[in-house]
Amino acid sequence: MNMMSEAAVEKALDQKMSEVSYKMIGKDVSVYYGEKRALFDVNLNVRENTVTALIGPSGCGKSTFLRTLNRMNDTIENCRVTGKITLDTDDIYDANIDVVELRARVGMVFQKPNPFPKSIYENISYGPRIHGLARNKADMDQIVEASLQRAGLWTEVKDRLHESGTGLSGGQQQRLCIARAVAVSPEVILMDEPCSALDPIATAKVEELIHELRANYTIVIVTHSMQQAARVSQRTAMFHLGNLVEENDTDKMFTNPDDQRTQDYIMGRFG
Amino acid sequence: MNTSLILLILAFVGLVGYFAGGRHAMALVGGLSSKLHSRPGYYGSFVAIWAIVPAVVILFVWLVASPIYISSSIRGAFPEDVKAQSEAEQGLAYGMISSIARGMNALTNEEIERIGSNPVDLRAALATKGVPLAGDPKPYMVKAAGDLNVMTDISRITMTIVVLAASLAGAFLAYRQIAPRFRARNRVEKAILVSLVVASSIAILTTVGIVLSMLTEATHFFTHIPAWEFFFGTVWDPRFAAAGSGGSEGQFGLIPLLLGTLYIGFVAMLFAVPIGLFSAIYMSEYASPKVRSVAKPLLEVLAGIPTIVYGFFALTTVGPFLRDLSSQLNGLVTGNYSNFIQAQSVLTAGFVMGIMLIPYVSSLSDDIITAVPRALRDGSLGLGATRSETIKKVVLPAALPGIVGALLMTASRAVGETMIVVLAAGVAARMQINPFEPMTTVTVKIVNQLTGDLEFTSPQTLVAFALGITLFVITLCLNIYALYIVRKYREQYE
Numbered sequence: 196m197n198m199m200s201e202a203a204v205e206k207a208l209d210q211k212m213s214e215v216s217y218k219m220i221g222k223d224v225s226v227y228y229g230e231k232r233a234l235f236d237v238n239l240n241v242r243e244n245t246v247t248a249l250i251g252p253s254g255c256g257k258s259t260f261l262r263t264l265n266r267m268n269d270t271i272e273n274c275r276v277t278g279k280i281t282l283d284t285d286d287i288y289d290a291n292i293d294v295v296e297l298r299a300r301v302g303m304v305f306q307k308p309n310p311f312p313k314s315i316y317e318n319i320s321y322g323p324r325i326h327g328l329a330r331n332k333a334d335m336d337q338i339v340e341a342s343l344q345r346a347g348l349w350t351e352v353k354d355r356l357h358e359s360g361t362g363l364s365g366g367q368q369q370r371l372c373i374a375r376a377v378a379v380s381p382e383v384i385l386m387d388e389p390c391s392a393l394d395p396i397a398t399a400k401v402e403e404l405i406h407e408l409r410a411n412y413t414i415v416i417v418t419h420s421m422q423q424a425a426r427v428s429q430r431t432a433m434f435h436l437g438n439l440v441e442e443n444d445t446d447k448m449f450t451n452p453d454d455q456r457t458q459d460y461i462m463g464r465f466g
Numbered sequence: 467m468n469t470s471l472i473l474l475i476l477a478f479v480g481l482v483g484y485f486a487g488g489r490h491a492m493a494l495v496g497g498l499s500s501k502l503h504s505r506p507g508y509y510g511s512f513v514a515i516w517a518i519v520p521a522v523v524i525l526f527v528w529l530v531a532s533p534i535y536i537s538s539s540i541r542g543a544f545p546e547d548v549k550a551q552s553e554a555e556q557g558l559a560y561g562m563i564s565s566i567a568r569g570m571n572a573l574t575n576e577e578i579e580r581i582g583s584n585p586v587d588l589r590a591a592l593a594t595k596g597v598p599l600a601g602d603p604k605p606y607m608v609k610a611a612g613d614l615n616v617m618t619d620i621s622r623i624t625m626t627i628v629v630l631a632a633s634l635a636g637a638f639l640a641y642r643q644i645a646p647r648f649r650a651r652n653r654v655e656k657a658i659l660v661s662l663v664v665a666s667s668i669a670i671l672t673t674v675g676i677v678l679s680m681l682t683e684a685t686h687f688f689t690h691i692p693a694w695e696f697f698f699g700t701v702w703d704p705r706f707a708a709a710g711s712g713g714s715e716g717q718f719g720l721i722p723l724l725l726g727t728l729y730i731g732f733v734a735m736l737f738a739v740p741i742g743l744f745s746a747i748y749m750s751e752y753a754s755p756k757v758r759s760v761a762k763p764l765l766e767v768l769a770g771i772p773t774i775v776y777g778f779f780a781l782t783t784v785g786p787f788l789r790d791l792s793s794q795l796n797g798l799v800t801g802n803y804s805n806f807i808q809a810q811s812v813l814t815a816g817f818v819m820g821i822m823l824i825p826y827v828s829s830l831s832d833d834i835i836t837a838v839p840r841a842l843r844d845g846s847l848g849l850g851a852t853r854s855e856t857i858k859k860v861v862l863p864a865a866l867p868g869i870v871g872a873l874l875m876t877a878s879r880a881v882g883e884t885m886i887v888v889l890a891a892g893v894a895a896r897m898q899i900n901p902f903e904p905m906t907t908v909t910v911k912i913v914n915q916l917t918g919d920l921e922f923t924s925p926q927t928l929v930a931f932a933l934g935i936t937l938f939v940i941t942l943c944l945n946i947y948a949l950y951i952v953r954k955y956r957e958q959y960e
Contacts, residue, residue, distance in 0.1 A: 265848065267844065267847065267848060270843075270844070270847060272754070272755065295850050295851070295852050296850065297850075298847065298848060298849065298850035299849070299850030300850075302848065302849065302850075303844075303848035303849075304848075305841060305844060305845060305848070307841055309839070309841035309842055309844065309845040310845075311842060311845065311846070311860050311863075311864070312842075312863070312864050313863070321846070321849065321851075321859065321860075322849040322850065322851075325849070325850070325851050325852075325855050325859070326850060372845065375845075375849065376848070376849065379849055379850060
């Protein structure tokens, strides 16, 4: 209990310091898969340097919303997005926006660790290389090391950078994927249930990592675990049947939510 | 009773057994099928299997064994002077006896009486019944033919009795075994398993048989021509005219044929690989499902065209076109309108074979590219890579081992292809590197060597088997290596 209150104090302080500055603003976002509507006019703002957790029962649209934030839905056939999403001041669905550039600014970590079947080094250097972030080999080495450091993987893999990334354990693979996303220096990192394929120890490591990353990045995370949302996030948004039910400070959300449905879901009455 | 009638009766016994077995099982439990171990149908099938299978096996064995037994006993009774003759002449005599026997069945008893043992009359009489004889039958032959007929009749009657008895006994014993807790389902499923095993071993045994027969014939060839002369010889000159005359046996050098095969295959792959691979990438990565659902089957139609059709496409269209094109080009550049590409050339054959191979390359590679997990693509796209970067740097490297496997498999098709090269590449076994000149392949020479009217013991024909087994070994190695690579690649994602 003591720990909790300490964390609460810390969060309250954070809140005051950063005032409220929004990194991404979603206005009336709706998503259709063919005829089927998956999201209904969602208005959700993502605060800068904050971990925002998206929770809700399966099929509620939280992953769909997450994927609209870096237009990964574009890769799905028949998917249509309406409404407006801005990153800083840019409308990311504007025709002038280069989706490639957008995804460099809004990185993504997926549910299942998906390292490329290449060496650890090449996994990390992949993004910087396609975006031309390194001037020479030394630069690249530096980016790789820094990214692995940030993902807390450096000490574990520094002696085998040229071994295959697929040979790592599940938890290491996921942290490799986070390092890979970090290497492009994104502003926002989207995480789609990043721990659902990991064991509790690996999960704890990734959560710790998310906590540290918050200093430099804005993070949006989809999770099925209530505890995880409570542990890692400062803001929580609850989705249900394609609607945004409630968005609030995580503490308030888990102690005294405004909406009955949130309460029911958190108490485990449905979902 | 003839064989098909016996089979019909067996089927009938089986059918009756099926219904009787089912009913019997139901009757035993008073109509409550839940008390039976298996569904009633299984009891029926159990009886039917026992009624049919052993009887059919006996029938089959009898049909194979009895002619062998009869023939050996008839031959055993040949007069001494006939026995002294060569094996081939005894065979002829036996052939005549069986013709006579067949003819005598067509004659009435009175006719046989009337003819008696007059061989000339007999020949004439048989001819009227549509049974021609090669020569005048000798008296011992007429007697042997009579014996043959008697033995055949006895064999047939006993066979009918034995087979039908076996069927009834099988059905009866199976019927007796039926009890409420009798595990009919397990028995029937075991019988089905056995039939599946038999079916698959037939395919395997056939392959083994083909290889063995090729091996034996090839060994015969190597008794005429030393193996090293065949494998390392650089001249192909089989000397058909000299066949059988002894002395000069011709030269059977594999190298020119092998080079031709590899060269034409190489040219074919040169056309097929880029086009096939690019179309596979388009199909799997860029095409919308609508385009894909139309374009992919269309592309695969190419694979369904018989190769002989490609062959005359090459012969009548591509070859002359290339020849005329080359003469026009030559004319434009040098003013001399003579063609530098022959109508039958490595290029023609390679080009047309390449077209034939496109669907193999594209369809196999398409499957492999599609099998690359979506997660990898998403990972790359999520980092801000374009589609093309994703394909070049993530999808293709991940699919590469599989694609190499697919290409090796395609190459083995190219090596084994026959009809296109027969028509498009010519028959000249030459060692040269100009793709505009004709060359020939192993398969073409196999066709050439076997389509003459030479005896089957001359090296000129036996060489075909040596060529065949060489080709077989080459394609087998290619396929095994390809399978090995493809399998290794699959493990990566499991």
